[in-house]
Amino acid sequence: MPRYAQLVMGPAGSGKSTYCSTLVQHCEELNRSVQVVNLDPAAEHFDYPVMADIRELIEVDDVMEDDTLRFGPNGGLVFCMEYFSNNFDWLENCLGHVEDDYILFDCPGQIELYTHLPVMKHLVDQLQQWEFRVCGVFLVDSQFMVESFKFISGVLAALSAMVSLEIPQINIMTKMDLLSKKAKKEIEKFLDPDMYSLMEDSPSVLKTKKFKKMTKAICGLIDDYSIVRFLPFDRSDEECINIVLQHIDFAIQYGEDLEFKEPKEVEEDPSTNYDEFFQDS
Ligand SMILES: Nc1nc2c(ncn2[C@@H]2O[C@H](COP(=O)(O)OP(=O)(O)OP(=O)(O)O)[C@@H](O)[C@H]2O)c(=O)[nH]1
Numbered sequence: 517m518p519r520y521a522q523l524v525m526g527p528a529g530s531g532k533s534t535y536c537s538t539l540v541q542h543c544e545e546l547n548r549s550v551q552v553v554n555l556d557p558a559a560e561h562f563d564y565p566v567m568a569d570i571r572e573l574i575e576v577d578d579v580m581e582d583d584t585l586r587f588g589p590n591g592g593l594v595f596c597m598e599y600f601s602n603n604f605d606w607l608e609n610c611l612g613h614v615e616d617d618y619i620l621f622d623c624p625g626q627i628e629l630y631t632h633l634p635v636m637k638h639l640v641d642q643l644q645q646w647e648f649r650v651c652g653v654f655l656v657d658s659q660f661m662v663e664s665f666k667f668i669s670g671v672l673a674a675l676s677a678m679v680s681l682e683i684p685q686i687n688i689m690t691k692m693d694l695l696s697k698k699a700k701k702e703i704e705k706f707l708d709p710d711m712y713s714l715m716e717d718s719p720s721v722l723k724t725k726k727f728k729k730m731t732k733a734i735c736g737l738i739d740d741y742s743i744v745r746f747l748p749f750d751r752s753d754e755e756c757i758n759i760v761l762q763h764i765d766f767a768i769q770y771g772e773d774l775e776f777k778e779p780k781e782v783e784e785d786p787s788t789n790y791d792e793f794f795q796d797s
């Protein structure tokens with residue numbers, strides 16, 4: 517039986533931990549078992565129960581306090597992740613092996629982990645050896661995507677994670693509930709973008725002769741091959757959460773070998789008398 521994993525990635529503060537806890541709650545209501553592993557050695561708070569926590573293996577504060585290493589917060593984090601990649605047996609022990617495992621990995625926010633460092637790729641390879649089907653979930657804060665040049669950089673960040681990890685990836689715009697009505701309307705064009713026309717809206721710096729050819733090539737690549745798309749994520753909208761989950765499940769073929777489970781029954785309030793209610797109305 518395959519096992520399933522989501523690697524929840526994205527820049528600092530993009531909403532990774534919130535996404536994990538929202539999904540845990542959502543799946544609980546669907547009577548679907550989902551577990552979370554915290555892979556952020558600098559995490560301070562998250563509100564989901566953890567199956568494993570990297571801070572039990574190594575913590576950024578301990579690395580920074582070490583006089584022989586003398587790392588700052590970013591170097592410290594990279595050190596922790598490299599230490600983790602040399603100690604995957606710790607993770608193997610924590611994960612055990614349960615039938616139909618579905619695990620969310622809440623990753624740190626340092627963007628270099630998804631662009632050029634090999635740690636996350638090693639993790640993906642290791643998970644695949646343990647029979648996991650892994651989907652990358654790349655989160656970007658929607659508030660930073662409402663202008664075309666910011667959108668292009670968000671797309672490139674997502675693309676570099678896709679290229680370096682070589683797994684199916686679903687890209688998500690988070691915090692949609694925080695957008696004003698006007699910004700929501702504005703962002704619609706980024707959910708199904710025509711990259712060539714976005715290029716025309718870009719500020720003059722992107723249109724100078726030096727950059728124009730390059731921007732056009734990037735926009736053309738993204739548009740012609742349809743490689744990067746974003747799904748909106750509003751944590752207060754169940755339908756929206758469902759759509760995101762369906763895309764991810766489809767990408768890793770979750771559910772193909774599962775038996776049907778009854779959804780959780782909603783407990784009825786014994787004081788509610790439905791006969792009376794219908795007679796009255
Ligand atoms: N309104 C709203 N706030 C959100 C949402 N997602 C995250 N936040 C807030 O954004 C802040 C950062 O969210 P986190 O989930 O901690 O982000 P993160 O990506 O895990 O951050 P790091 O682990 O530090 O990289 C918190 O204050 C969250 O409450 C959302 O969908 N809506």
Ligand SMILES: [Mg+2]
Binds near residue numbers: 533
């Ligand atoms: Mg976090």
